[in-house]
Amino acid sequence: MKREELERLIVDASDGLLNSKQIQKLEVELQNHPDLLEDYLAIMNLPDLTNLYQIDSKLSHHKSSIRSIKQGIRDLSGPGESFEMVTLDWFRRYALAASIAIFAITSVFSMIQSQDTVTDSELIAEEYFYPADENTTDSYVLYLEEMVEE
Amino acid sequence: MGRDDWFEKQIDELYPRLHRSMKAYLAGSGVEAEDILQETFLKAYKNIDQFEGNANMYTWLYSIARNKCIDEFRKRKYESNRSSIPVEDYNIESDEFKSKDQQEDTELLKDAISELPELLRSIVVMKSIDGLTYPEISDVTGVNEQTLKNRMFRARKQLAGILKKMGVNKL
Numbered sequence: 001m002k003r004e005e006l007e008r009l010i011v012d013a014s015d016g017l018l019n020s021k022q023i024q025k026l027e028v029e030l031q032n033h034p035d036l037l038e039d040y041l042a043i044m045n046l047p048d049l050t051n052l053y054q055i056d057s058k059l060s061h062h063k064s065s066i067r068s069i070k071q072g073i074r075d076l077s078g079p080g081e082s083f084e085m086v087t088l089d090w091f092r093r094y095a096l097a098a099s100i101a102i103f104a105i106t107s108v109f110s111m112i113q114s115q116d117t118v119t120d121s122e123l124i125a126e127e128y129f130y131p132a133d134e135n136t137t138d139s140y141v142l143y144l145e146e147m148v149e150e
Numbered sequence: 151m152g153r154d155d156w157f158e159k160q161i162d163e164l165y166p167r168l169h170r171s172m173k174a175y176l177a178g179s180g181v182e183a184e185d186i187l188q189e190t191f192l193k194a195y196k197n198i199d200q201f202e203g204n205a206n207m208y209t210w211l212y213s214i215a216r217n218k219c220i221d222e223f224r225k226r227k228y229e230s231n232r233s234s235i236p237v238e239d240y241n242i243e244s245d246e247f248k249s250k251d252q253q254e255d256t257e258l259l260k261d262a263i264s265e266l267p268e269l270l271r272s273i274v275v276m277k278s279i280d281g282l283t284y285p286e287i288s289d290v291t292g293v294n295e296q297t298l299k300n301r302m303f304r305a306r307k308q309l310a311g312i313l314k315k316m317g318v319n320k321l
Binding site: 004008012045046053056062070074076077 | 184195279303318
């Protein structure tokens with residue numbers, strides 16, 4: 001028999017699950033494992049732990065703890081939300097709405113401003129590439145007048 | 151009966167037994183069973199949808215409570231301090247562990263259980279103090295029954311060793 005199996009049988013024996021024949025067979029088997037036999041004897045000699053801690057079944061002894069748990073559950077379950085929580089919730093909503101409105105208004109103003117800037121820029125660029133030369137214009141007008149006279 | 155009423159009834163029914171078990175499990179750790187149970191029931195209520203109707207409510211709550219305890223041990227690094235005290239360090243000759251009467255033996259027995267590492271202590275508490283079956287312990291720990299029995303062997307062997315060092319007589 002494997003060591004692990006013997007260990008489990010020792011536990012069964014100490015739990016009172018083996019009958020006298022099974023215990024006798026186990027003890028014969030343990031003769032081949034002196035260290036396990038020693039453990040078996042020590043384990044079988046352990047005191048009963050069943051009554052080491054008693055259940056304090058009187059609810060009055062746990063009253064405050066149980067009341068506290070139940071209050072916690074009521075707080076979690078929703079309808080009895082505190083004034084602070086409701087106020088904070090509404091404050092958050094208004095703060096979010098105000099933020100979105102400010103962002104939208106700022107965006108509209110910046111778009112208008114940027115459109116004006118583009119127009120000015122385009123004019124400046126046109127003037128740069130096609131500079132206004134008054135002499136050229138005058139010459140062109142004179143040329144046209146001469147053509148008409150001819 | 152509504153869900154909340156049903157859950158509150160479960161608290162009334164299961165709290166005393168769970169309190170006894172947690173008290174044994176947490177003995178000597180400095181963690182209060184009441185605090186753990188408060189968090190346990192609130193977490194269970196929040197996650198009540200995860201509880202299967204045909205499952206065992208007690209073992210479900212137990213597994214939540216045990217996980218809470220393990221988290222608390224980690225926070226306090228409790229286990230590392232505990233395991234750093236070898237059993238051999240107990241001075242058998244000292245007055246501290248001399249058993250004079252049964253009451254003193256009972257206290258020393260509680261101390262001995264609290265000296266077991268968490269993995270073994272939890273099984274001893276669940277089986278020998280709380281009276282859970284191995285299938286129920288398997289539900290709580292997620293460990294198969296054969297492994298649990300091998301751990302129980304180690305637990306009882308260590309417990310016998312600690313008690314021998316303490317000089318505790320059989321109660």
